[in-house]
Amino acid sequence: MSKKIFTPTKEFEELLPQDYKDLVNNGPYNAPKTIDDLGSFKEITEPHPHCAGCGVSLGIRLGLASLPSPEDTIIIGTPGCSYFALSQSALNYSCTAFGNQNSVASGLKRMLSIRYPQKNKDVVVMVGDGGVADIGLDYTLHSWFRGEKITTVMLDNEVYGNTGGQESGMSPKGKVLNMAPAGKKFNKIPVFEMAKTAGCRYAVKVTVASPKKLGAAIRRAVLIAREVGPTYVQVYTPCPTNLKFSPNQTIANAKDAEKNFYVYEEYMTEEAGACLSKIGELKEKV
Amino acid sequence: MSNEQKSVGAYNLLFEAERERAFITGSEAVSEAVKRANIDMAIAYPITPQSESMHLVGDLYAQGYLKDYYRAENEFAVMAAIHGAALGGGRVFTATSGPGTLRAMEMFPVWAGSRQPVVCAFMCRGVALPPSIQPENIEMAFLLDTGMLMFHAENAQDYFDMILAAYAITEQPEVHLPVGVFADGFFVTHTREVVMLPPDNLKLDSYNSDYSPVPPFDMENPPARVTRDPLLNKSNFVSYAASASWHQEVLAAAERSRKYIDRFLGGSIEIENGDADILIIASGTAVSQSREAVKAMKLEGIDAGLIKVKSVRPFPEKEIAAATANASIILVPEFNAGGWLCREVKAAIDNNSRVVAGPRVFGGMPMPGEIIVDEVKKALAKSGGAVKR
């Protein structure tokens, strides 16, 4: 999309929603914005409705601000905490059943390729850790095996937040949570490693404590998905409510994780690297 | 190849184009319909007895009649991806059977709630009461309240016509609901019979998502702040009211489909010898078996009529109530143990003690006309001569 396809006559201009006018006049539609510009433009997500100190909400805000073409991006999600911020983003956002997101995205991306062969329509899956690692794991993996040209973003808060703090496959081993009264019995599911073997051309593990890295990862992931194949970004988005830390400690918590169990890692295939070089994305080192 | 086909309106393809005889199976009839339906994308997953039709659809893709086709990882994935493809604003097709239907169950109300004009063929079979791959249509009972339109094909000819009609009906701007086109597995899918086909150099006009009551998900419709799916997770009265009214609109769209069902399906029911005092009401293969029974009874001097139910959703309550107003015995033979059609009929008519619930056949057993005749005779004996033969 571009604001140019929709140019109202002067008399009717004021009838457009303020929201849309802001996005076009002082937002990311048609004028590229990055994380560096945050605070100076109309973002495609509204102020978040989550708990204080929410890591998921921050992850979504940073992620959406890093999309290379938000005016042509469709987000597929799941029910859960991520729904609240994404459903009020200025993007087409679909959230249907729990776990089916990569299947929906596969069908959508293919249909958009049929209908708009000359345009880049970016389909980005943005969901929680339960949606990717538990209920949707087979659908996620199969979309990667098939080489679907979509980006999958996991917002890893290590818990089912929206349903009240239950253990997820991404919860740390030993953690006592609802439905894990004696502590979780097994390790975090190695989705990041699985992404590499399942055919993702580009994969990054990052936390919300490194917004620039996060922004670059999302941008690169979307660009590579357009040209090469499936990409994966796993973002650590800690949950103060359910993991029981003070809301003002979210960033500190994420920084700590980055030094210990959530060390930044960027993986790309040769083909993905060549793709980035070609479009001039590898010039600046993150 | 599809680009060598001429686009025509659905009415032309269904009712005006000259037809030729073909001796084909129900599975082949499905692929003949798909070939003429100008479909953008189909997604498949194997299950008996559906698989062969989707193999043939795959062949159509290889020949250029579809723009995309793939085998997904299971039926939930298929129906989810079909949802995604329909969100993208194109025409889609898929098919499944029995356990596949149940595995994919979560997606069917999603289709309806998102107003997707998806057409899905269901080739009904046993589920697991106990496990059976044989023909029976119990899965239709589970789908009655998913919001989708449901048509039940009697034979391969119906299957061909109903799939094409389904697109014509659902793509009306005021309808846009998923359509399940059902046939009893094997009895239709694996049975070879004569089917009249319009020429294969004709195809339906392509789908135009501009006529959808909800915009496609392609970010081409500013202002863009659109969550297509019904409201979720918002805990306040306004959102409850919005969700309820959206749901009412789904039901209203099904009501509005009736006039298009009349136009493209030739009505939701068909009546044969409707003045008889004994009426059989059936859908799917049970209609064929009832036709044999009616013929046999005629030879014995028993006058019976037949009501074929073509549209199960929306259910033709008024038509059936009117058609049965003067009948004394109403027999509902079914290929399932649950008796869903009988329940629907009983709820639609006055004085439903007239209804004889059966015979019911399942697990792969055949329904010879004789057992229908037996049920009629039993009911006649019970009436003690009050009912005229």
Added chain:
Amino acid sequence: MSDKNIDIRMAGLGGQGVVTAAHILGTAVVSSGKYAVVNPFFGAEKRLAPTESYVRTSNDPIYDRGEILYPDIIMVFAPEVITLGKSHTMPFYSGLKKGGTVLINSQEAVLSEKDRAGLDQIGANVSYVPASKLAVEFTGTALATNMTMLGALCGAVTDLVSLELVLTAVEERFSGKTKVVASGTSAALDEALKNNFEKNAGLIEKNRTAINKAFEFTKGR
């Protein structure tokens, strides 16, 4: 359930082409201007497992679906259907109409005394045809047993369909003009078979000969 109908039940072993034979016979009957409805037994077919297919024929439209419970003709493609009970019904002739026809592929009599008595009681007309032997002799493979059985049927039953139309249907079948999808598995096999036939175009001619020989064997008996 009409007297004008001729209903045929074919019983054999998975892999013998019982289903294909039914589709070919149905095609021939339809090409003669009559009605036919064909279906296989609805099971997960396996090699050597009991397999049945059904052909209903009539001068009027046919509505009845599913297994034929009361056949006019039973074709037994393998003696094991009788001797080992590889049949969907026990005895294999259950439901056969009075005065019905039974055609058995065997070089020797295989009926038990009990079966013999049961068939006599309903006045059945039983004939044996060495269908597999003829198939091997004239095509080099027992896979053509379904072909010779069709030939034998035309010879034994004169009011069903002409031999010529069956031969035409066979040719159409193997020249790829009609693609008969019997089942997922046999569709794959069919492809292999078709390629085989393409490589050996002479096989079609061999089949013709075998069908004719089987026809002559039963004709006038």
